[in-house]
Amino acid sequence: MTMVQAPALELQDIVKHFPGPRRGSVVHAVNNVSLTVQAGETVALVGESGSGKTTLGRLALRLESPTSGCIMLAGQDITVLSQSQLRSLRPHMQMVFQDPWATLNPRMRIRTILEEPLKLHTRDNASQRLERIHAMANQVRLGGQLLERFPAQLSGGQLQRAALARALMTKPKLVVLDEPTSSLDLSVRAEILELLISLREQSQVSFLFITHDLGTVRLIAKRIVVLYLGAVVESGPTEEIFQSPAHPYTRALFSAQLSTDVRQRRERQILQGEIPSPVDLPSGCTFAGRCPMAQPACQAQRPVLQAHQHRQVACLRLPELVAAG
Amino acid sequence: MSGAPGLAAPLLRVHDLHVHFVARDRFNHLRTARALNGVSLQIRRGQIFGLVGETGAGKSLTAHAVMQLLREPARRVKGEIRFEDQDLTELTEDAMNRLRGDRIAMVVQSPKTSLDPLTRVGEQIARIHRVHRKASEPQAREKALQMLRAVGIPDPESRAQAWPHELSGGMAQRVLIAMALVNDAQLIIADEPSTGLDVTVQAQILDLLRDTVRTRQMASLLITHDLGVVAQYCDQVGVMFAGSLVEAGPVAEVFTRPRHPYTRHLLDSSPDRIVLGQSQNRAGTAPDLYNLPPGCPYQNRCARVQQVCRGPLMDLPEDADHGVRCHFPEAA
Amino acid sequence: MNSPSAPALPDVPSGMGQLWRRISAIARSTPTGSIGLVIIALFALLALFAPWLAPFDPVKPFPTSVLARPGTQFLVGTDGNGMDVFSRTIYGARYAFGIAVPVLLFGLVVGVPIGLYAGYRGGWVDEITLRVMDAIRVFPSIILALAIVSATGQSLANVVLVIGMLDVPVFARLVRAEVLAMRAGGFVEAAVNAGNPTWRILFVHLLPNCIRGAMAQMPIRMAWAVRVSATLAFIGVGIQAPTPEWGAMIRQGADYMISGEWWVSIVPGVALVTLIIGFSMFGDGLEELLDPRRQKGSR
Secondary structure, eight states: OOOOOOOSEEEEEEEEEEEOSSTTOEEEEEEEEEEEEOTTOEEEEEOOTTSOHHHHHHHHTTSSOOSEEEEEETTEEOTTOOHHHHHTTGGGEEEEOSOHHHHSOTTSOHHHHHHHHHHHHOOOOHHHHHHHHHHHHHHTTOOHHHHTSOGGGSOHHHHHHHHHHHHHTTOOSEEEEESTTTTSOHHHHHHHHHHHHHHHHHHOOEEEEEESOHHHHHHHOSEEEEEETTEEEEEEEHHHHHHSOOSHHHHHHHHTOOOSOTTOOOOOOOOOSOOOOSSSOOSSOTTGGGOTTOOGGGGTSOOOOEEETTEEEOOTTHHHHHHHO | OOOSTTOOOOSEEEEEEEEEEEEEOTTSOEEEEEEEEEEEEEEOTTOEEEEEOOTTSSHHHHHHHHTTOOOTTEEEEEEEEEETTEEGGGSOHHHHHHHBTTTEEEEOSSHHHHSOTTSOHHHHHHHHHHHHHOOOHHHHHHHHHHHHHHTTOSSHHHHTTOOGGGSOHHHHHHHHHHHHHTTTOSEEEEESSSTTSOHHHHHHHHHHHHHHHHHHTOEEEEEESOHHHHHHHOSEEEEEETTEEEEEEEHHHHHHSOOSHHHHHHHHHSTTTOOTTOGGGOOOOOOOGGGOOSSOTTTTTOTTOOGGGGSOOOOOOSSOSSEEOOSSOOOO | OOOOOOOOOOOOOOOHHHHHHHHHHHHHHOHHHHHHHHHHHHHHHHHHTHHHHOSSOTTOOOGGGTTOOSSSSSTTOBOTTSOBHHHHHHHHHHHHHHHHHHHHHHHHHHHHHHHHHHHHHOHHHHHHHHHHHHHHHHSOHHHHHHHHHHHHOOOHHHHHHHHHHHHHHHHHHHHHHHHHHHHTSHHHHHHHHHTOOHHHIIIIIIHHHHOHHHHHHHHHHHHHHHHHHHHHHHHTOSSOTTSOOHHHHHHHHHHHHTTTOTHHHHHHHHHHHHHHHHHHHHHHHHHHHHOHHHHTTOO
């Protein structure tokens, strides 16, 4: 009899509102998003500015509290726990932030930074900790000398590897990565992605990979969730969506990716206009204002996710999209 | 890179540009960083020249050098910068000020921080026109509206009254482009103009830039780290590494048949080409501009390095279509 | 538009030989700071070795040589009680440091944690703390000190406590400002994420990064403490004759200026001014060194 492991992360119907710039206004950052990350799985959360992807990442780790909805970490409901209750759960859920220069304490040596999670959450003695630090440093290829340095003395790629090592020291079940490669040079990105994959294979950790760069998604994530203005517009297996994106926004997103293959100057679907403000969400479909396939009906009714092949798509005109191919 | 012989003279010609930084280290000793080493390039009307490279390669520095905006501790130690057949390095500061914002303009990353937060955007565009062309107020205002329309900003009359912080990133970038074009600039230097913008907005901005260059027959130097941008929008490309232009030529050529090992490495690292599990994915250490080795700057990372690579490196041949600074380039 | 900045300098290995070169390089780069440090060190030595350096017991009166002129026996003369001014001035250094150092420590030990916590918590805690700190700061310090010391009794401990309390808002504000700037920086959130309890975030993470401003102020506050205690003594509050404190000595000597016995006031006066200048110069040099813009050039 096989034991079914609880999903590493389950977000159920999450809503997050922030107070807006004017009195009484509300920023609708996240609007009824549900999302599951299975144990050992990597899910990519994709969207542009205002999509709510960073907020979702923070909600998943309870760095914010949801306005409504439920957050389950490895089967445990963490929605309403206090910060001090959460502290004991921190070893299981970690984050790697976007800007490696800002997220490591500039006055602490790398070794001390890596040691801290162990000091806080384990009863290892000093030499045990040192052993674990060295083991991890080897895994992320941060050679001995680098451990004694300060963050200012490391390159972007090395810093991100250190941040990754720190997140993994306590063998968490879930690691949320918020644009981990966006601020790194091109040649360093491949390294980091490879590292993530090898670490994943060794430890069965689940990744929630937040990014706006579709190129990296294909390499690392089995499933992808596309967000627009705080709601899921399409989600499903990466390969399937890459082959034939269904939702008009997903299509526009893919079409806007610039290929380095000069021969592929493909016909691009340029979206007009800009992303509307999350303060005054339009009624009906939030994408209707820019959608090349919009019809009057789209502005009256907000679409819900419907099943299509192995994925979910939120579009009122799904049947036509499917027919058109 | 000159392209076919017999063409009109290039709009911008940079020749053998060397820029050094002089700073004091923690022991108070003087250290010199050779930040640009013999950069030469040419841009013709109607062309977009893409300058690519990683952090510290010297792309932005080249742009600043062309605009004569280098300040201590940076100094140009050698090299010529000819614009419309005039050597910019020999101009007085006043003469250069007249050129900047008029015939040569620069558009930068993070447009919101480049705009004056205390002036409405319409006025900022009008101001540049008034100062350089001595236009009257109504004339300048009209021109500003014209420019806002030209860069695709809807409802220009009311948008002109907006403050910079009220604009989105994409809008602000359009305003910057409007400011660059208001005096019929002949050369636009765009430093990472689309980085930080949403992908869907990026395409709009780059399309705008390309259309403008084509219709007005101006030229553009486009600086970016994104090879996809270069592939889709640029005619010529120059690849920079540690202050040197290591390969240059038509984009179609260079990207399908890269000759310099670094160009090949950059292309292979692009998100749409990455193949994981290859040893060439190792990035290697960033070059130390204070201690560059003699000879080829890429020697410490190159798989094909030989003894000759530590000797003098040839310059980019001015006449060749697709030039490369390498002793062992891949076969053409 | 920003001019591009210099590329980062390569890492230099450290070690004892390098340490000395580093120190001398630092010393050469701020002549002001170095001179200030030398002055402070000199006075510190005077304070430490007073019993061996002073020719006479500072409170021993020589009734036969009251108001003696500077000469071979009494280097800079004696005062109205016949006590040797030179020895008293040397011992005065003890009182100067004896006040300046505890005052500084009090200000730091109380002010820094207040600043850290208020800056980190924000909200009404921060608001209330700010108002209280402002109230203390805004009061004319001498008057406040005068009132409190007169009311609570004229002992050294009281003087230290009162002046120290006046220092608390200064350090609290400086630290709070840096905490506010740092809070947005990711590593604080990363520290929360790692599961750090609040006290660790404040003292292990924030403190080392937010102490720069306070550190640069320390010598200046010490100079101020010396000045204030001398002023209080001069007014007649706090330490009094025959204690060899410079302020008290200047007060005592004020009576004799007109009659020509200038050395009784001037000598301790010069010592006071020199030490304060020393602290100020050192403070300036320190501020220059700690300026984060300087750090950018080196790695």
